[in-house]
Amino acid sequence: MSKPLRIGQIFELSTDPNRYFVITSRERFNLDDPDDSHFAAVATTLNSGWIDLVNLDPKENPPHLYQVHLGFENGGDYYIKFPTGTNIHGVNETKNVGFLNALRSPAIFPNDDYEYWLLSEYPSVNMVNNTPYAITPKIYASGYKYLFRPVGPREAAAVKARPTMSIMLQRGGLAGMGGG
16 A cells, blocks of 8 residues: 555645645544445356445545555455446456456455545446355455545645645546546
8 A cells, every 4th residue: 555645745636636635634444345235155157246335435525535455355356447337457458357356455465556546436346256166255445534625725825836745646547537
């Protein structure tokens, strides 16, 4: 995971550039199987269907910013769409090749290369069972939850004058930036 944001740190979102926000508080979270009620056992060669991980529950009022890692266990390949409807792992030409699994991002120590910034949305997951036996998908989410506010006039002036740097947070993969 990239370093957590600090209280007082200024950021902008890739989906809303040149609009600056400041972190007002943060807390760590760990979510064991965020959507357990929706995942059932998946027979060999079948898939779970797209399940929204709504239990991550990013709030809209006040808005919460989430820094999330997903970890997996129990075998199978997990396809991620973030935001819903946008496949973010893989290549543009060949569909359904980009996936995560317990080897690429294990539950006990999720891979730092697969980090998501959520703001009032959540990822969707489809587990494809490529094992010779039925399995129940098992997903873990961990990271930080932040409260934030728009920057004030003095903070905005400091960013424009460059003594204060902001960090750009990428939401939705490259497809969200017109690269998908």
